[in-house]
Amino acid sequence: MKICIVVSDYYKEISNNLLEGSINELRKNKYKKLKIKFVSGAFEIPNVISKNIKKFDAFIALGCIIKGETDHYYFISNAVSTGLMNLSIQSKKPIGFGILTCSNLKQAKSRASIFKKNKGKEVALGIISILKSK
16 A cells, blocks of 8 residues: 655644654554655645545645634635545545644644654554555
């Protein structure tokens, strides 16, 4: 099984922790054919997955969107989540949603922590369960 992990590195510390959590879990479960692609922001993730949809068996989308003072957070969060869900349904391929949508940086760091409940690890476990059920 080939898995592509697409990572928004806008918040590098958060993204690196999410990526580490995903990779550790995938390797622990014997998934070794991994390709990692980096993008500048979460908005670009659906496009990169769309361009690579036929090359991989599953995808993991990782990143972080933090609420600011404008409505930008809502538009980006909605566009990315809707885009990924539509791609998954149309392609019939699993796409793990590991994009944190947080009110502040403290929340994001907590959800991405390697020493706590790492969302990257959770998403990898979800993808693994889907792939094993095939």
